[in-house]
Amino acid sequence: MAGVSLIKTEKMYSNGFTAVKGLDLEIDQGEFMVLIGPSGCGKTTILRMISGLEEPTRGEIWIGKRRVNKLAPKKREISLVSQNHELYPHMTIYENIAFPLKMKGISKDEIEGRVKEFSEKLGIEGILSEKPKGVTGEERQLAAIGKALVTGAKVVLFDDPLSNLDVRVRGRVGTRIKVLHQELKESGQGVTMIYATQERFEAMKMGDRICFLDQGNIVQLDTPSNLYNYPLSGSTEDLVNFSTERL
Numbered sequence: 001m002a003g004v005s006l007i008k009t010e011k012m013y014s015n016g017f018t019a020v021k022g023l024d025l026e027i028d029q030g031e032f033m034v035l036i037g038p039s040g041c042g043k044t045t046i047l048r049m050i051s052g053l054e055e056p057t058r059g060e061i062w063i064g065k066r067r068v069n070k071l072a073p074k075k076r077e078i079s080l081v082s083q084n085h086e087l088y089p090h091m092t093i094y095e096n097i098a099f100p101l102k103m104k105g106i107s108k109d110e111i112e113g114r115v116k117e118f119s120e121k122l123g124i125e126g127i128l129s130e131k132p133k134g135v136t137g138e139e140r141q142l143a144a145i146g147k148a149l150v151t152g153a154k155v156v157l158f159d160d161p162l163s164n165l166d167v168r169v170r171g172r173v174g175t176r177i178k179v180l181h182q183e184l185k186e187s188g189q190g191v192t193m194i195y196a197t198q199e200r201f202e203a204m205k206m207g208d209r210i211c212f213l214d215q216g217n218i219v220q221l222d223t224p225s226n227l228y229n230y231p232l233s234g235s236t237e238d239l240v241n242f243s244t245e246r247l
Ligand SMILES: Nc1ncnc2c1ncn2[C@@H]1O[C@H](COP(=O)(O)OP(=O)(O)OP(=O)(O)O)[C@@H](O)[C@H]1O
Pocket: 013, 014, 015, 017, 018, 019, 037, 038, 039, 040, 041, 042, 043, 044, 045, 046, 198
């Protein structure tokens, strides 16, 4: 397991726009951290810096005991799930989930065991021989989550992964991710999950803690119950009021 720390992390894009402003954020190992905030507040930029797809302009990023500012994405032991499921259309669901393990040179038997384990945990064992276009959007996204987790990544990043699904399906897949996080923790394989969303109900339901962002700054960082009891600003009051109406 590995925690993630951002220390005075800043991102200025080449056009001079600063999307993330001197962020201090410590995510514990095995934690489920939700990043929430309006469009453009910097959620994707933060995830891209943690995964290594963007380099911070200033500050530090640590994954576990390693300072990763200059470390290649592949060496960070991180997976990223986005709203576009990123499955290869010509491969079956099984082949897609197995693909990152195959790339690592893992034996066929071990691949089989791991794909079986994760597909059962995600309830998609019945669609393994299908191609992505032959299954539902929900199943495709679950397969993408399986592909992200099967490698044994210590940190999994989710960039608004459910935004293309309708609201009922969204709730179901969100619950599955949360349950899976808990099951992995209980089985000693805990994974740190960092989950970006604009959905307030999702944030309150899923996060161990919620980091509320606005214009590249943290507005409030706390547990759902503390946010509920002690909202520090109009934005966090909004988050709590809207979400609890639906609880
Ligand atoms: N490559 C880039 N060059 C310049 N500005 C960028 C670049 N990428 C993102 N931005 C800007 O940085 C800000 C933060 O963008 P980011 O995608 O991180 O926000 P977000 O919170 O993930 O938004 P959303 O919820 O809409 O995905 C936005 O104002 C965006 O326009």
